[in-house]
Every structure is written in C-alpha cells, then in structure tokens.
Amino acid sequence: MDNMEFTSSYSLKGIIKEVIKSKAGLFSLFIFFILIVLSIYAYLSMPYNEVKTLWNDSQAWLKYPRNAMPSWWAFFIGKNLPKNINLQEPKIETISDNPKILKYVYNFSYFYDDFPSEFNIFLKSSYKNNPPILRVYWINTKGDKIFLIEKQQRSEADTFYLGNETSIEENLTKYIQEKLGYYPPFPISAMKGLFIEPNENQSIAKGSYSFIVEVQFSDKSDTIEIEPIIYGKVYGIAGTDHLRRPLELGILWGMPVDLAFGLGASLSITIIQLILATVSGWYGGVVDNLIQRLTEIYMLLPFLPLMIMISLFYKLTIWKLLVVLIILSLFGSGIKTQRAMVLQVKTLPYIEAARTYGASNMRIVFLYIIPKILPPVIPGLIISIPSYIFLEAILSLFGVLDPTEPTLGRIIEDAFQNGALYKGFYYWVIEPSIIIILMAISFALLGFVIDKIVNPRLKEI
Amino acid sequence: MNNNEILLKVENLKVWFEIRKTIISQPLYVKAVDGVNFELKKGETISLVGESGSGKTTLGRTILRLYEPTDGKILFEDKDITNLPFKELNWYRKETGFVQQDPFGALAPHFSVYRILEEPLIINKIGTPESRKEMIIKALEEVKLTPVSDFINKYPHMLSGGQMQRVVIARALIMKPKLIVADEPVSMLDASVRIEILDLLRDIQMNHNMSLIYITHDLATVRAFSDWIFIMYAGNLVERAKTDELLSNPLHPYTKALLSAIPDPDPSNRFKLREVPPGEPPNLINPPEGCRFHPRCSFAMEICKKEEPKEINIAKDHWVKCWLYKEG
Numbered sequence: 001m002d003n004m005e006f007t008s009s010y011s012l013k014g015i016i017k018e019v020i021k022s023k024a025g026l027f028s029l030f031i032f033f034i035l036i037v038l039s040i041y042a043y044l045s046m047p048y049n050e051v052k053t054l055w056n057d058s059q060a061w062l063k064y065p066r067n068a069m070p071s072w073w074a075f076f077i078g079k080n081l082p083k084n085i086n087l088q089e090p091k092i093e094t095i096s097d098n099p100k101i102l103k104y105v106y107n108f109s110y111f112y113d114d115f116p117s118e119f120n121i122f123l124k125s126s127y128k129n130n131p132p133i134l135r136v137y138w139i140n141t142k143g144d145k146i147f148l149i150e151k152q153q154r155s156e157a158d159t160f161y162l163g164n165e166t167s168i169e170e171n172l173t174k175y176i177q178e179k180l181g182y183y184p185p186f187p188i189s190a191m192k193g194l195f196i197e198p199n200e201n202q203s204i205a206k207g208s209y210s211f212i213v214e215v216q217f218s219d220k221s222d223t224i225e226i227e228p229i230i231y232g233k234v235y236g237i238a239g240t241d242h243l244r245r246p247l248e249l250g251i252l253w254g255m256p257v258d259l260a261f262g263l264g265a266s267l268s269i270t271i272i273q274l275i276l277a278t279v280s281g282w283y284g285g286v287v288d289n290l291i292q293r294l295t296e297i298y299m300l301l302p303f304l305p306l307m308i309m310i311s312l313f314y315k316l317t318i319w320k321l322l323v324v325l326i327i328l329s330l331f332g333s334g335i336k337t338q339r340a341m342v343l344q345v346k347t348l349p350y351i352e353a354a355r356t357y358g359a360s361n362m363r364i365v366f367l368y369i370i371p372k373i374l375p376p377v378i379p380g381l382i383i384s385i386p387s388y389i390f391l392e393a394i395l396s397l398f399g400v401l402d403p404t405e406p407t408l409g410r411i412i413e414d415a416f417q418n419g420a421l422y423k424g425f426y427y428w429v430i431e432p433s434i435i436i437i438l439m440a441i442s443f444a445l446l447g448f449v450i451d452k453i454v455n456p457r458l459k460e461i
Numbered sequence: 462m463n464n465n466e467i468l469l470k471v472e473n474l475k476v477w478f479e480i481r482k483t484i485i486s487q488p489l490y491v492k493a494v495d496g497v498n499f500e501l502k503k504g505e506t507i508s509l510v511g512e513s514g515s516g517k518t519t520l521g522r523t524i525l526r527l528y529e530p531t532d533g534k535i536l537f538e539d540k541d542i543t544n545l546p547f548k549e550l551n552w553y554r555k556e557t558g559f560v561q562q563d564p565f566g567a568l569a570p571h572f573s574v575y576r577i578l579e580e581p582l583i584i585n586k587i588g589t590p591e592s593r594k595e596m597i598i599k600a601l602e603e604v605k606l607t608p609v610s611d612f613i614n615k616y617p618h619m620l621s622g623g624q625m626q627r628v629v630i631a632r633a634l635i636m637k638p639k640l641i642v643a644d645e646p647v648s649m650l651d652a653s654v655r656i657e658i659l660d661l662l663r664d665i666q667m668n669h670n671m672s673l674i675y676i677t678h679d680l681a682t683v684r685a686f687s688d689w690i691f692i693m694y695a696g697n698l699v700e701r702a703k704t705d706e707l708l709s710n711p712l713h714p715y716t717k718a719l720l721s722a723i724p725d726p727d728p729s730n731r732f733k734l735r736e737v738p739p740g741e742p743p744n745l746i747n748p749p750e751g752c753r754f755h756p757r758c759s760f761a762m763e764i765c766k767k768e769e770p771k772e773i774n775i776a777k778d779h780w781v782k783c784w785l786y787k788e789g
Contacts, residue, residue: 349567353632356525357581358554371571 018453019446028445031438039256051253055406061244062159065117068235070247070427082112083232087211090226100217104226109208115191118231119162123153125224127217131155132224135214136162138194141207146175163190239427242418247411247431254407255435258389261322261407262439265391266384268326273334274377278365280335281342291335298331304398311400318405321395325388334380341373348372375451382447386440408432467539468639468672469501469524474533476516476523480746491745493519495696496533498772503639506666506673508683508704510719511693512742517676520693521642524674525557526550537640555585558633560643560662564625564650568617574601574628575613578635585636600631604661623654627661634665641666644676659686681723684708689778692716695743695753698772702779712781714738714758752784760785 019025046054054060065084074081090104125132131153138146148168151160162168172193176184179198186202197205215224238248280291310316310324345351346369354368393409395401403410415421415428474497477490493516501507511517522528524535526542535543542553561567568577578597582588588596598609604627606612617625626646633641643662647655663686666673675687683690684704691701692715700713711717718738725733738757743749749756755765764784772782 349561349563350569352522352527353559353561353567353629354569354580355527356554356557356559357632357636358551358584359580360584363584368569372569 015450015453019449022449022452024445025449028442028449031442032446035255035259035435035439035442038252039259042252043256046253048253051249052404052406055245055250055253056404058243061240061246062120063122063229064240064244064246065231065233065235066240066244067242067423067425067428068117068231068233068240069425070237070239070431071234072237073239073427074234079113080111081114081232081234082110082116082230083234085110085116085230085232087228087230090213095214097220100220100222102215102217102224104213104215106211106213106228107208108211109206110195110204111206112232113204114233115195115204116230117191117233119191119194120229120231121160121162121213122227122229123158123160123224124227125153125156125222127156127222128219130218131158132218132222133216134160135216136160137212137214139210139212140194141205141209142198144175145212147171165190169193238431239425241411241414241428247428250406250411251408251432251435254405254409254411254432257318257405258392258408258436259439261318261392262385262387262389264322265325265329265388266381269329269332270334270377270381270384272326272330273332274338274370274373275365276331277335277338278342278369278373281339282346282361282365282369288339291331292339295331295333295335298328299333301328303328304394307395308398308400311395317402318392318407321401325391334377338373338377341376342369345369345372378447378451382440382443385443386436389436389439408436466503467500468503468537470534470536470539471497471499471524472534472536473498474520474523474535475531476519476528477531489746492696492748493745494523495748497696497698499691499698499701501640501672501674503672504666504670505689506663506675506687507689507691508687509674509676509691509693510678510680510683512678514742514745515693516696516745517678517693518644521644521674521676524640525559525642526553551585555587555636556639558636558638558641560626560629560633560641560646562645562648564622564629565617567629568625570617573614573616574606574620577617577628578632581632581636587636596635600635601628603634603665604628604631606631622650623658626650626654626658630658630662630665634669634671637669638671640672640674642674642676645678646675647682648677648679655682680719692719695748696745697753697782698780699754699783700779700781702781706776706779710776710779712775712779712786713754713783714760714785715754752782 019029063084063086069081071083085108087106087108090106093103093105095101095103121136123134133150133152135150136148138148140146148162148171149160149165168190169188172190173184173188176188176193176196176198180200188196192202195204197203211228213226213228215226217224236246236248238246238251240246241250276291280288306328307321307324311321314320316324351364351368354364359368389409392401392407393412396403396407396409396413401407401409409432411432412429415425415432418425420426420428474494475492476494477492479488479490481489495516497520499507509517509520519528523530526535526545530543533543534541537553537556542550545553569580572580575597578600579593582593582596587593597613601607601609601612606624606627612620612624612628617628620628630646633643646662647658650658659682662673662675665671673687675683677683687704689701690704690707691698692707692713693699694715700707700711700716702710707716708720711720715738721735722737738754738759740757743753743756749766751767752758752761752765752770755761758765762784768784770782770784772780773786773788774780775786775788
C-alpha cells in the first residue's frame with residue numbers, strides 16, 4: 001500500500017465520495033438530479049413571474065379541456081380516450097350574395113371510445129350594423145343532417161357553448177326518437193346526442209362527421225372567424241384542473257418553490273436549533289439559562305394562529321412567510337432533546353482530551369460535539385422537510401399563503417376543494433403527491449447515507 | 462542531558478470544588494487536593510498512588526490545567542501557569558500530553574485514526590499537511606501500530622482496547638511534549654496487554670527523555686516503572702520517595718498498609734493475615750481534624766487528632782507527613 005489514502009471521510013469531498021459509493025446515495029442523487037434538471041428546464045423555458053400571471057389568467061386556458069385526465073391514463077384503462085379536436089380548414093361555399101350567406105363545412109373523423117367533454121365555438125367577427133346570425137347543422141356517420149341551433153352573435157367576440165344549449169338537446173332527442181321509433185329511455189345530452197349510434201346500446205358512432213355553420217351577415221363587408229373545438233377527456237402528461245389549467249405547469253413550477261420552502265425551513269431550523277442546543281449545553285450557566293427559558297416561552301406560543309395572524313396583518317409572500325416560520329421555530333422542542341445529548345457527550349473523555357491539546361470552544365462545539373449528536377438529528381431533519389411542504393399546503397388551506405402562487409400544496413388543496421377523489425380525478429391528487437413522496441424518499445435515502453458517514457459504526461467493515 | 466533541571470514545580474496546590482451555593486449558608490467545598498508540594502525533574506517518572514477519591518486524578522488534571530487551581534502555584538520550567546487564561550496556554554498545551562483511563566471514550570468516534578492524530582497538529586499549527594503525514598506515521602510506528610497503513614484510516618470502533626490506548630498514547634506524544642500525564646492508562650485494559658502498554662509508555666518516556674506522571678491505584682505495576690512514588694491520601698501527599706527507598710523502607714502507616722495489600726506470590730505466606738486499615742477514606746467536604754488518616758491509623762496519638770503534621774524530610778529523597786517521625 002504505497003499510495004495510502006489519507007483523505008478523511010469527514011471533509012465535504014469525503015462525504016460526496018461516500019454518498020456516490022452507496023446505491024442509496026446514488027439513487028437519491030439521481031432523483032435530485034431529475035428534480036433539479038426539471039426545475040432548471042422549467043425556469044429557463046418560462047420565467048416564474050410569467051407563469052404566475054398565466055396561471056391566474058382565467059382567459060388563457062379557455063381552449064383546454066376541463067378536468068382532463070393525463071394522456072397516459074388511457075393506456076391503463078385500455079380505452080382510446082378523446083383528445084381535443086380543433087376543427088380547421090373549412091370548405092367555404094357562398095349560398096347567396098344578398099343577404100350574404102356563407103357556409104362553412106368542417107369534415108373530420110371520430111374514432112375515440114368515449115364522448116367528448118364539450119363543444120365550443122369561438123367566434124370573432126367584424127360587422128357594420130348587426131352581428132351575423134349562425135345556423136348550425138350536424139351530419140353524423142349515417143349521413144343524416146340534423147339542424148342544431150340558430151343563434152345570433154352577441155358581440156364581436158363570442159363563444160357558443162353547444163353543450164349548454166337545451167334546444168340542441170331537444171333537436172337531438174327528436175332525431176333519435178325518429179330513429180328508434182320511440183322516446184329514448186335514457187337522457188340525451190348534447191355530446192351524447194351528437195356522437196351516439198342511434199340504437200339502444202348508447203354506443204359511440206365511429207366514422208366521419210361534418211359540422212356545418214351557415215353565417216348570415218347583415219352587410220356585405222362583414223367578416224367572421226370561426227374556431228370550433230371539440231374538447232377531449234385527456235390532455236398532456238399531467239391533465240388539467242377545474243379551471244382548465246394544465247397541471248404540469250403548476251407542478252413543474254411549484255416543485256422548486258416547495259423544495260426551496262421545505263429545504264430552507266427544515267435545514268435552517270434544524271441547524272440553528274442544533275447550534276443553540278450545543279452552545280446552551282456546552283457553555284452552561286447564564287447562556288444555558290437564557291436559551292432554555294426562551295425555549296420554554298417559545299414552546300408555549302400557539303404556532304399556527306400566530307402564523308395566520310401575522311400573515312393576515314402583513315399580507316406576506318411565501319418567502320417572507322418562510323422567514324417568519326423560521327423565526328417562530330428557532331427555539332423549538334428540538335433544543336431540549338439535543339441539549340440533553342450535548343450534556344451527555346460533553347463529559348466524554350475525548351472532549352477533555354481535545355481541551356488538553358488546546359481545542360477552542362468553537363472547535364469543540366462544531367467538530368467534536370455536533371458531529372457526535374448529528375446522527376439522531378438527521379432523521380428529524382429529513383422527516384421535517386416533507387412536513388414543511390405539507391405545512392405549506394395547510395397554510396394554503398387557511399388562506400394564509402398567497403393563493404396565486406402555483407405550488408404543490410395549492411394543487412392538492414384545489415383538488416380537495418373540488419372533490420377530486422369523490423369525482424374520480426385521482427391524477428389531480430396523485431401527481432403532486434408523487435412529487436412530494438419522491439422528494440421525501442430521496443431526502444430519506446440521502447439521510448441514511450450521511451448517517452452512515454457520520455456514524456461509522458453503521459458502515460460495513 | 463541535563464537531567465537535574467526541574468521541569469515542574471508544584472507549590473501548596475489546592476483544588477477545591479464548590480458544591481453548594483445558597484444565599485444563606487456558607488458555600489461548601491470538596492477539598493479534592495489540599496496543599497500539595499513536589500518537584501519533577503526532566504526525564505523522571507512519578508507514580509502517583511492512592512485509593513479512589515484520594516484526589517490523584519484531580520491533581521493530574523489540574524497540572525494539565527483542565528481544572529482551575531484554587532490556591533498555590535504550578536511552575537513549568539519556571540513559568541507560572543497557575544492562572545494563565547485559556548488563550549495564553551497554547552504553548553503549554555504543546556508541552557503536555559494526556560493519556561486517559563478509558564480508551565473507548567478517549568477517541569472521537571467520528572474521526573479516523575489519521576484525523577485523530579492530526580487534530581492536535583492542526584490546532585497548534587504545527588507543520589504543513591505533508592509534514593504532518595510524516596509525523597503521524599512516525600508516531601504510529603512509535604506506538605507499534607504497524608503496518609501503519611492497516612490502522613491509519615480506521616475508525617476507533619474498529620480497533621481493540623489495546624490498539625485504542627496506543628492511539629491515545631500516540632496522540633499524547635505527537636507534539637513531542639516534555640510532560641505526559643497518564644491517568645490509570647491500563648486499568649480498563651485486559652491483563653494481557655497491560656504490561657505491553659506500560660513497557661511502551663516506559664520506552665517512549667526513556668527515548669524522548671520526557672517526564673511522566675503515572676497515576677494509578679495499583680502499586681504492583683509501579684515497581685519497575687517509576688523513579689519516584691508519591692502516596693496520596695485524602696488530598697494530601699502523605700509520603701514521597703525514590704521507588705527503591707519507599708518500597709524497602711515505607712514509613713507512613715498508610716504506605717505500609719498499601720504495600721502489605723499487594724498480593725504476595727510466595728505460597729508460604731498464604732495463611733498470613735494481612736493488616737488492613739479499618740474504615741473508609743474520609744469525606745473530603747469535611748475532612749478529619751489534624752492528620753486525615755488518624756481515624757484509621759493504628760498508631761494514632763493525641764496530637765494526630767488536633768494538628769495536621771508537616772511534611773518532613775527523613776532521608777535523602779524521602780519525605781513523609783506523619784507525627785511518628787521527626788526531622789533528620
């Protein structure tokens with residue numbers, strides 16, 4: 001052994017080396033790596049403030065399906081669930097010149113296993129006197145032309161929600177009654193009526209459809225832009241929420257916020273408490289008394305009401321609230337248990353030996369006592385990271401945190417508020433939860449590895 | 462070698478621990494060390510022998526300035542270190558080493574052997590990282606932890622008790638101190654490794670011409686080990702003499718009792734009843750008036766109960782603190 005290794009595993013370099021050596025450490029670093037790369041990607045592709053305004057803009061998401069499952073959900077239930085269909089490139093025919101009537105014909109095929117969720121027509125027109133009148137027809141797979149509705153646009157930009165029109169439902173019910181020969185025994189909603197095979201099975205008619213809009217203008221110079229969208233039931237990799245917002249946006253941009261909140265809170269609180277406890281135990285006397293009495297006072301303060309009160313008075317952002325949280329948790333119960341450990345370690349002979357070779361108080365506190373009492377502190381640190389992330393969600397629930405901030409806690413909170421589990425939108429809860437669990441697992445694994453380094457007895461010889 | 466130079470001089474040293482502090486009553490003190498005088502020359506070894514609670518450990522630690530002396534003086538190479546503040550003691554820390562009783566607790570569990578030995582050098586800013594490496598290897602070779610590469614990166618829990626104690630000794634001598642205080646260095650070890658460790662300590666002391674204060678309750682290990690034997694009882698040094706002189710001519714009744722308690726290897730003596738002083742060591746909060754040994758002493762006289770005896774020089778290099786003897 002000529003080239004002996006003299007690096008102490010206690011340096012930062014040594015710790016990183018040990019972490020990389022173990023499978024658990026590598027796995028946790030891998031998860032961290034993914035989370036960090038995703039965060040960096042998110043923040044580079046769109047700045048956080050932009051996302052925040054976009055997230056809270058109710059007009060931005062109109063063309064997205066509401067409460068759509070993520071696309072991969074279809075793979076698990078073995079059904080080809082409908083995606084959004086934007087009807088484009090109409091064939092335009094002129095029916096008459098005076099009054100000017102144009103006919104827009106959209107041909108498309110529909111091969112999905114489920115009904116679409118909505119059918120909206122976005123209209124933009126310019127007119128001189130009166131807005132144009134629209135007559136909407138539907139040609140189904142059988143080739144039957146059904147009159148749906150006649151409606152006048154109410155303003156220059158208007159949206160027809162075909163799913164909400166009762167006259168459409170009546171017209172479709174009439175058509176199906178004709179086909180069946182009796183009044184349909186099941187309710188006909190607009191979506192069902194449009195895509196149903198007219199028989200008892202209520203199955204979906206797959207094939208080619210045509211959607212026809214006849215526009216009657218009041219003046220020759222009037223124009224119109226029509227954008228019909230058939231909304232699907234799946235969207236993207238994460239689905240959408242009740243406000244049609246794609247969840248991946250909230251998750252991707254909320255993840256770093258949560259990570260920073262949890263990590264910042266638990267790291268700073270644990271480290272400050274550890275140092276306070278060690279100083280209290282090591283120096284004793286007046287310092288000890290002061291820290292212990294302060295801790296007892298702090299432990300009596302009601303934490304949550306105080307947080308709510310402060311944030312209601314001062315309307316704090318999440319980061320200012322983090323500072324408040326740290327200040328409110330400085331003298332926590334951790335100081336009591338850690339001080340007890342310090343008092344035990346303080347009397348060990350190696351501390352006395354350190355004093356005989358001249359180690360300063362600071363050195364003894366940071367290099368001799370804290371590493372010795374660190375192992376039992378690490379699990380607490382790890383457990384507290386996800387718990388601070390959940391605290392963030394709880395504070396969101398109480399309306400304490402900025403409700404416009406997209407965070408994982410907010411998303412879960414939204415899901416609960418809108419009965420996601422009751423209505424079967426499991427993805428809405430599962431996705432942010434999985435991210436939180438992944439964070440927790442990777443912190444736990446990293447904690448175990450560091451535990452092994454700090455407490456070499458756990459190391460395999 | 463100027464072996465006659467005095468390295469350490471202790472004058473009337475008192476270490477009292479305050480145990481009760483109330484507004485009404487007088488503070489009470491445990492008089493752990495109460496008026497100790499001695500000199501230690503360079504390259505000499507002192508064995509400090511006494512029962513548990515006699516104050517020998519306190520004396521050793523006070524010499525290392527782990528405890529604050531209440532009264533008296535400690536002179537190290539004629540420099541007064543009695544009341545030097547912690548920050549001005551750095552030079553003294555380099556001159557002293559400490560070998561502790563419990564090797565299992567004396568090594569920081571989270572440091573490797575290399576780091577354990579490097580710490581004193583880092584703190585006292587000795588050498589560069591490279592030269593430290595050499596010093597550490599040399600120290601490990603000296604305590605016979607060879608091959609060094611087998612031990613240098615190990616953690617304390619991977620070592621046996623004897624190996625740990627060798628690391629403790631290596632740490633004590635890594636700064637090449639002039640004085641080592643060894644506080645019962647073998648009492649926690651297996652009987653099989655005791656002699657090895659003591660031999661090692663003796664060799665190192667001889668090779669480096671260091672002074673050694675060897676604290677023990679076991680007179681049997683002292684014989685071949687030290688130049689001087691100091692007998693301590695209830696915070697006082699009751700007798701001090703050169704090893705041969707003390708063993709052949711013990712004067713103080715307590716010394717005699719201690720010597721007679723050494724197991725005798727001669728089988729013909731197996732039925733001989735040994736005289737053991739009755740009773741127990743006194744309470745150091747409120748020690749007996751006069752000679753502190755008088756309640757247990759079979760030669761006690763009236764004066765022993767009233768007046769504390771002075772230390773008298775009986776012969777060359779032989780002092781005793783007892784009313785039975787007179788100067789000269």
